[in-house]
Amino acid sequence: MFLLRDVSNNKSELIPERRFQNLTRLTYLDVSHNMLELIPEKAFQKLTSLNYLDLSWNMLKLIPENAFQNLTSLTNLLLTGNMLKLIPEKAFQNLTSLTKLFLTGNMLKLIPEKAFQNLTSLNYLDVLNNKLELIPEKAFQNLTSLTYLGLAGNTLKLIPERAFQNLTSLTILDVSNNKLELIPEKVFQNLTSLTYLDVSNNKLELIPEKVFQDLTSLTYLYLRSNMLKLIPEKAFQNLTSLTFL
Numbered sequence: 238m239f240l241l242r243d244v245s246n247n248k249s250e251l252i253p254e255r256r257f258q259n260l261t262r263l264t265y266l267d268v269s270h271n272m273l274e275l276i277p278e279k280a281f282q283k284l285t286s287l288n289y290l291d292l293s294w295n296m297l298k299l300i301p302e303n304a305f306q307n308l309t310s311l312t313n314l315l316l317t318g319n320m321l322k323l324i325p326e327k328a329f330q331n332l333t334s335l336t337k338l339f340l341t342g343n344m345l346k347l348i349p350e351k352a353f354q355n356l357t358s359l360n361y362l363d364v365l366n367n368k369l370e371l372i373p374e375k376a377f378q379n380l381t382s383l384t385y386l387g388l389a390g391n392t393l394k395l396i397p398e399r400a401f402q403n404l405t406s407l408t409i410l411d412v413s414n415n416k417l418e419l420i421p422e423k424v425f426q427n428l429t430s431l432t433y434l435d436v437s438n439n440k441l442e443l444i445p446e447k448v449f450q451d452l453t454s455l456t457y458l459y460l461r462s463n464m465l466k467l468i469p470e471k472a473f474q475n476l477t478s479l480t481f482l
Contacts (some may be wrong), residue, residue: 252276258283267291269315276304286310293317293339300324306331317363318342330355337361341387344368348376359383360406366390378403389413389435398423409433413459416440422448432478435459442466450475457481 254277257263261283273295281287287308297319305311311332317339326349329335335356341363350373353359360382369391377383383404389411396412398421407428413435420436422445431452437459446469449455456478473479 252280254279257281260284262286264310265289269293269295271295273297275299276301278303281305282307284308289313291315293319295319297321300328302327305329308332310334312358313337315339316343320344322346324349324352326351329353332356333358335359336382339363340367341365342367346370348372350375353377354379356380357382361385363387364391365411369393372396372400374399377401380404381406383407384430385409387411389415391415394418396421396424401425402427404428405430407431408454411435412439414438418442420445420448422446425449426451428452429454431455433457436463438462440464444468444472446471449473452476454478 252268252273257280263284264286266287266289269291274297276297278301281304285307288310290308290311293315294317298321300321302325305328309331312334314332314335321343322345324345329352333355336358338359345364345367346369348369353376357379359380362380362383362385365387369388370393372393374397377400381403384406386404386407393412393415394417396417401407401424405427408430410431417436417439418441420441425448429451432454434452434455441463442465444465449472453475455476458479458481
């Protein structure tokens with residue numbers, strides 16, 4: 238009976254649907270660095286004790302909607318470096334214990350509005366280096382425990398004004414290396430815990446005067462490599478904790 242199972246770096250192309258069905262006490266499963274293109278819908282069905290699942294660096298193009306539905310104990314899910322273009326809206330709906338989700342280095346163009354709806358324990362969300370063009374306004378609305386949000390390296394042109402409004406625990410926000418042309422004035426309004434904000438390497442020409450006014454805990458602010466023509470005189474007046482600009 239296994240508590241830990243490592244089947245990484247095996248060049249596996251397929252997970253047999255019943256491969257793990259008897260490992261009901263398994264807590265750690267690493268199937269990274271293989272050549273998996275598909276996850277059978279019932280492959281993880283019996284793994285109700287699983288805490289850690291690493292599926293990174295495979296060739297996954299799709300996640301079956303019910304693939305993770307019984308993984309209610311899962312705290313870490315790694316899907317980095319695959320070829321995912323879409324996340325089914327209900328793929329993560331039962332992962333109520335999840336604290337860390339890595340989606341870095343895929344080909345995601347859109348996050349379904351309800352994809353993260355039930356992830357109320359999530360504190361780390363990494364969606365770096367995808368092809369996101371748009372963030373639905375309510376995509377992050379229930380992530381009240383989130384402390385880190387990485388959206389760098391995408392193709393975002395605009396962030397909805399209310400996209401971050403419920404992220405009151407957020408301390409690090411990285412939206413660098415996108416194509417942002419505008420920051421809505423109230424987009425950071427409730428981020429009073431934020432200490433690190435990176436909006437460098439975008440196409441910003443203007444900063445609204447009050448856009449940073451609620452960021453009283455901010456210590457690091459990165460604005461380099463934009464197209465700023467004017468910074469309002471009072472743009473930084475409330476940033477009393479700022480040490481790096």
